[in-house]
Amino acid sequence: MMELSPVISKTIVAVGYNPFSMILRIQLKNGMYDFFNVPENIYTGLLNTHSKTNYHNTYIKNSYRYTKI
Numbered sequence: 570m571m572e573l574s575p576v577i578s579k580t581i582v583a584v585g586y587n588p589f590s591m592i593l594r595i596q597l598k599n600g601m602y603d604f605f606n607v608p609e610n611i612y613t614g615l616l617n618t619h620s621k622t623n624y625h626n627t628y629i630k631n632s633y634r635y636t637k638i
Contacts, residue, residue, distance in 0.1 A: 578621040586612040593633070595625065604633040 571594050573583035582596040586609065593607040593615075611628060618624040 574616075576616070576621055580622045581625060584612070584615060593629070594638075595629070601638050602635050603638055604629060604635040607633050 571585040571587055571592070573585040573594060573596055575583045580597055580599075582598060584596070585594040586592070586607070587594075588609050591606050591608070593604040593612050595602050595604065607629070614628065615621060615624050
């Protein structure tokens with residue numbers, strides 16, 4: 570089971586990352602999603618950015634295959 574870290578964001582509740590499978594898990598206020606083949610620098614960028622919602626919309630949402638879990 571992947572550990573999720575809570576974040577401060579308008580839409581994102583928590584995030585987690587598995588560097589071996591390269592899966593980024595994002596818990597949004599409307600559901601949880603797994604994003605596939607995400608490089609670790611994208612995950613750390615999400616953690617370190619001031620606007621997590623904007624980062625998610627710009628660099629993750631339409632760039633990686635995902636599934637709602």
